Amino acid sequence: MPLAAKVALPIAARTAAPAAAKGGASVAQKALQKLGLQRDIDLALHLPLRYEDETRITPLANARDGQMVQIEATVTASEVQLRPRRQLLVRVEDDTGSCELRFFSFYPSHQKTLAVGARLRIRGEVKGGFWGRQMLHPAFRLAGGELPAALTPVYPTTAGLPQPYLRRAVVGALTRVDLSDTLPPGAEPPVTRIYSQNGLQRLFSLREALIFLHHPTPDVALSTLEDHSHPAWQRLKAEELLAQQLSQQQSRRERDRLRAPVLRPARADDGALPLHEQLMAVLPFDLTAAQRRVGEEIAADLARPVPMHRLLQGDVGSGKTVVAALAACLAMDAGWQCALMAPTEILAEQHFAKMIGWLEPLLAARGRRVAWLVGGQKKKERTAMLALVASGEAALVVGTHAVIQEQVQFKNLALAIIDEQHRFGVAQRLALRQKLSHQGMEPHMLMMSATPIPRTLAMSYYADLDVSVIDELPPGRTPIVTKLIADSRKDEVIARIGAQVAAGRQVYWVCPLIEESEALDLSNATATHADLSEALPGVMVGLLHSRMPTAEKKAVMALFTSGQMGVLVSTTVIEVGVDVPNASLMVIEHAERFGLSQLHQLRGRVGRGAAASACVLLYATNDSGRVGETAKERLRAMAETNDGFEIARRDLEIRGPGEFLGARQSGDALLRFADLATDTHLLEWARELAPQMLDRYPDLATRHVARWLGGKSDYLKA
Structure with a gap:
């Protein structure tokens, strides 16, 4: 079929979206806004979930059991039956056979x-039965008019x-929206080519790709639409990845134009060593080569007058905290303040x-x-800490979200260090940046993640x-x-556990819930604490969960850290940061309920000393004695x-990037179409093209980002 015919809009649908009702937006228009479909480009990029084939009529004699078909037939009988329940039974016939239509919900119309x-004209699933062929609640309308030339789209929608x-709204948008090419000349993405009318290979344009995906021809292989491998899908994914890369590069360039304090170590007037050298001299251990290398990278950034935005990655227990402390020393040594937020x-x-x-x-x-700021502080202590921060006497401020509150x-x-940065939202990170904006500068940002x-996520997000x-x-480390x-x-x-405690070791037991839940048949921390206390007489068994008062949490952790408490039953509040070298056994109950990165974080609480350590993943099976496939994949990865x-690579495969990153904690997915597991070649192309576009075709780059991201590009600036 010629390309022009393939991408033509269906004639029957070439109408604009219905106008607003008098007195304000109609129900449907409010629903469009709820789905974020406010611009013509939003509608154009709102792609179908699936398609229905209304392009052909199937004779009843050719319809197979379980097949979704469209038939054209005449009603020969229609009656309402009241038993066994109220239903409308309709008998229809075509030239090859008959079929019964059954409706349990119907109106006089x-x-x-x-x-x-x-x-x-009737569309539904044909099922064989004792009384012959049936369709349950099929779609129907009066016969007449030409059959559609394209598959009928079924879109994600809302009430x-x-x-x-x-x-109609989508088709109207496609007729109005500007879909002119925003790719530079000769910058074709590496996607499958198609044949045009003259038999030559060429690419789908964006307009052609979108029209095709909204109204594909019936000869298309549906599998290529479902797995997004069709050339039209490839074109969309390439353009989306390019928009993301352009936005990221723009964000980086904008930040490079900002100013930040220059933080260089300086020898004091009295000849004393710089603070970071003093710290290394008193540490009870030597830094690893990796810690030294990363420390030098951070120091080089801090010595520049542009804001550092660096992500410090390191596996559980790799020693990120001491690297952060050395970076803080550089800021404090230069007379500035540092904030560390967890x-x-x-x-x-x-x-x-x-x-x-x-x-x-x-x-x-x-x-x-060093000052301390958390939400549960008493007023007197908090007031004193706020005064230390405001005066500058507090060179280092450690705390939770309380650090970014307005009164601070x-x-x-000069330097903001954010630990477990994926747990903070965009707005929170932006608020921390604004703490220096009144001086016309930006603080350096060091974000840490265990x-x-x-690699593909680092390249994109x-x-x-x-x-x-x-x-x-x-x-x-064992x-x-x-x-x-x-x-x-x-x-x-x-x-x-009893044997471990008798040998002088300590044990974590992690539960997923605090209280019994009717929805999930999970043991809770409170019940487990009682059971273990009974099963281990003479052993101090502690309980820790997020709803306990702060003072109580501190008391429990102090007993466990000091070694007086043998077993700590906890929820996931001990997921990160807790460091007790004497703890050598971690038991995670209902491990099948936890995410892979969370399991890895929890496992990292042991193995911090010289003793051999183990992590036991206790899993519950279903009634058939099996664990779900996804849970099985997670548990297998942990054991291997x-x-x-x-672990992160497998987690990405299992969950996808949106869940893995929480869509960069913006609450909004930044990639709707591309799949980083399969589209690496497109990502490489976009990554290479983005800086070239910004340098040589800035107007095209601006139009491209506005089309694909709208206001979402702001999420990337945090």
Whole structure:
């Protein structure tokens, strides 16, 4: 079929979207807004979930059982039956056979259309039965008019937005929207070519690709539409990835035009060593080569007058905190302030304790301090801390979200360190950046993550960041043995716990819920704590969960950290940051309910000392004694590798990038069409083309980003 015919809009649908109702937007228009379909380009990019084939009529004699077909037939009988339940039964016939239509929900208007003698076009699934062929609740309308030349799209929709309205709105948008090419001359994406009318190979234009995907011809292989391998899909994915890369590169270039404090180590007037050298001198361990390399990368960034935006990746226990402390030293040594923000109080407190131990004595000699800011502080303590921050006496401020609250006024914040950055939203990171904006400068940003990011994700979602990787663990860390054990063998695990505690070791037992849930048949932390206390007489068994008062949490953690408590039953509040070298056994109950990166984080709480450590994944099976396929994949990955990057790669395969990153915590997916698992070649093309476009074709680049991302590009600036 000639290309022109393939991409023509269906004649029957060439009408604009219905006008707004008087007195404001109609129900359907409000539903469009709810779906974010406000611009013509939004509608043009609102692609079908699936398609219905209304382009052909199937004789009843040729319809196979279970097949979705369209027939054209005459009504020969129509009656309402009241038993066994109220239903409308309609008998129809064509030249080759008959079929019964059955409706359990119907209106008088349906009965009128389905009257005896009416000639109908009917679409539904044919099923064989004792009384012959049937269709249950088929779609129907009066016969007549030409058959469509293209498949009928079925769109994602919402309440108040019927498919016919949405189809007309999309077609209207396609006739109005500017889909002119925004790719530079000769910058064709590496996608499959198609044959045009004269038999030559060429690419779909964006307009051709969109019209085809909204109204594909019936000869198309549906599998290529479903798996997005069709050339029209490839064109869309290439353009989407290019928009993302352009936006990331724009963000990076805009930031390079901003100013930031220059932070270089300086020797004091009295000849004292710079703060970071003093810290390295008092540390009870040597830095690994990877820590030194990453530290030098950060130091080089801080010495430049443009804001650093660096992501520090390192597997669980690789020593990111000490690298962050050395970076903080560079800021404080230059007379500026540093903020370290963590997602939970427990993690913030771990950081605070380390920073106090390492830095407080060094800062005290300079008349400066480490401040502590969390949500649950008493007013008197909080007021005192706010005063220290505002005066600049607090050189380092450690805390949770409380650090970015409006009443927190820094004297001169130069470096913001965000731990477990994926747990913070875009707005929160932007708020931290604005703490220095009143001085016409931006703080340097160091974001840390113990959830390693696969290369394709780093190339796409974090293309605007510099990435440093600590790719080795400190010496002396023992490999963790991971075992999968069915929860029917829980008694054996408890016996193993008793042996560990008797040998002077400590144990974590992690549960997914705090209270019983009717929806999920999961044991809860409170019940498990009671069971273990009974099963392990003479052993101190503690309980920790997020709803406990802060003072109680601190008391429990203090007992466990000091070694007095043998077993700690906890929810996932101990997922990150908790460092107890004497803990050598981690039991995760209902492991099949946890995400892969979360399991890896939890496992990282053990193996921090010299003793051999193990992680037991207790899994519950369903009634048939099996675990779901996805859960099985996660558990298998955990048993097969301790490598955080391999775990991350498998997690990406299982969950996809949106869930893996929480769509960069913006609440809105930045990639709708491209799949980073299969479209790496398109990503490479977009990554190479983006800087060239910004340099040589800035107007095209601006139009391209506006078309594809609209306001979403702002999400990338955090």
